[in-house]
Amino acid sequence: QLGNSRGPIEITADRFELDDVKHEAIYQGNVDVIQGQSRIRANKVVVSYWSKESQKERAAAATGSIGALKEIIATGEVYYITPVEKVKAERGVYNAEKERITLSGNVLVTNAEGVIAGAHLVIDIPKGRYNMDGGGLGGRVTSVFESVGEPPIQ
Amino acid sequence: MNAITQNKMQLWEPRRVTTLTQARFRSSLVGLLRMLFMAGIAISAGWLIGPVVVHAFTSGASIQENSVNGVTMLNPRFSGRDENGNAFTLTAGTAQRRIDELDVVDLQQPVLEDGLGGVVRARTGVYDKGKEMLTLTDNVHFVDASDYELTTDSAVVFISENRVVGSTPLRGEGPLGEFRADSYEVVDGGKRTILIGNVWTQIVSVDPDEEGDN
Numbered sequence: 001q002l003g004n005s006r007g008p009i010e011i012t013a014d015r016f017e018l019d020d021v022k023h024e025a026i027y028q029g030n031v032d033v034i035q036g037q038s039r040i041r042a043n044k045v046v047v048s049y050w051s052k053e054s055q056k057e058r059a060a061a062a063t064g065s066i067g068a069l070k071e072i073i074a075t076g077e078v079y080y081i082t083p084v085e086k087v088k089a090e091r092g093v094y095n096a097e098k099e100r101i102t103l104s105g106n107v108l109v110t111n112a113e114g115v116i117a118g119a120h121l122v123i124d125i126p127k128g129r130y131n132m133d134g135g136g137l138g139g140r141v142t143s144v145f146e147s148v149g150e151p152p153i154q
Numbered sequence: 155m156n157a158i159t160q161n162k163m164q165l166w167e168p169r170r171v172t173t174l175t176q177a178r179f180r181s182s183l184v185g186l187l188r189m190l191f192m193a194g195i196a197i198s199a200g201w202l203i204g205p206v207v208v209h210a211f212t213s214g215a216s217i218q219e220n221s222v223n224g225v226t227m228l229n230p231r232f233s234g235r236d237e238n239g240n241a242f243t244l245t246a247g248t249a250q251r252r253i254d255e256l257d258v259v260d261l262q263q264p265v266l267e268d269g270l271g272g273v274v275r276a277r278t279g280v281y282d283k284g285k286e287m288l289t290l291t292d293n294v295h296f297v298d299a300s301d302y303e304l305t306t307d308s309a310v311v312f313i314s315e316n317r318v319v320g321s322t323p324l325r326g327e328g329p330l331g332e333f334r335a336d337s338y339e340v341v342d343g344g345k346r347t348i349l350i351g352n353v354w355t356q357i358v359s360v361d362p363d364e365e366g367d368n
Contacts, residue, residue: 009357016349020300
């Protein structure tokens with residue numbers, strides 16, 4: 001799941017194309033992906049899903065609902081928004097099996113404590129762990145934390 | 155001077171047979187007769203041409219009716235192949251061929267099977283054999299080989315290209331989940347579906363692990 005709640009994933013957009021050969025659903029134009037209280041917004045989102053045949057191979061029973069979701073790739077002004085933080089990036093990939101979101105390209109995390117900037121962020125959703133790096137080649141992670149209550153050190 | 159020469163003389167003498175009033179009466183009589191004559195011509199012309207003009211206008215409607223009430227076929231079956239060689243079959247409850255457009259048939263309860271496992275049905279339709287085009291209206295319902303179901307109010311099926319276009323809102327359901335949109339196009343025999351305008355989809359993602367527990 002995208003955040004801490006399961007349930008159906010609702011996606012709205014201006015345009016949608018379903019390619020049943022590649023097993024991809026392509027959304028374009030003001031794309032909004034919502035699951036519970038978590039959300040991904042982007043210009044373009046490609047959802048890929050396992051075909052019925054490959055589901056059987058993966059012993060995933062075809063329960064009449066959707067073939068299991070495989071991956072969601074979001075590009076173009078990507079925002080990943082949860083009740084506690086907002087992450088902006090150029091590209092975001094959600095892997096359904098690993099339940100992991102990877103955001104890259106000028107990543108900026110904003111939450112109540114402050115701001116963290118870097119090149120590459122991996123969010124392990126079940127563990128709630130965030131791993132940000134500068135993207136190598138001398139890239140660095142920078143962060144600003146606000147101290148609450150105590151007066152600033154003179 | 156004998157009788158013959160007397161007659162000839164008379165021809166040359168000026169005649170004052172009628173008086174001035176008689177002459178005036180005579181010319182007004184002639185004028186009246188001329189008017190009556192002209193009126194008579196107009197009336198007879200109207201009497202001849204009138205029905206033809208009236209018939210031309212009123213017959214249009216009757217021809218319209220006739221064209222729709224052409225030959226009616228019960229349980230008709232049309233078949234053919236699309237451009238990829240896939241056979242298609244079009245059946246209906248009734249089919250009414252139009253008199254003025256022999257290629258066009260008005261259908262009730264049409265059902266089209268596209269040879270790729272796709273079936274589309276509706277309450278009414280118009281099949282244009284020449285253009286290989288089927289226009290479906292009123293409760294149009296699709297099911298395709300990938301288990302996608304789609305419902306809308308109208309659809310135009312380009313049978314030879316195996317392509318469907320619709321500009322009325324649709325809702326549907328399939329392996330990916332549920333979806334709605336303002337307009338749509340189905341191409342490549344159903345392999346690709348394009349939705350445009352206010353697209354809403356709901357994906358019910360089933361976790362493989364969860365399935366294992368069921």
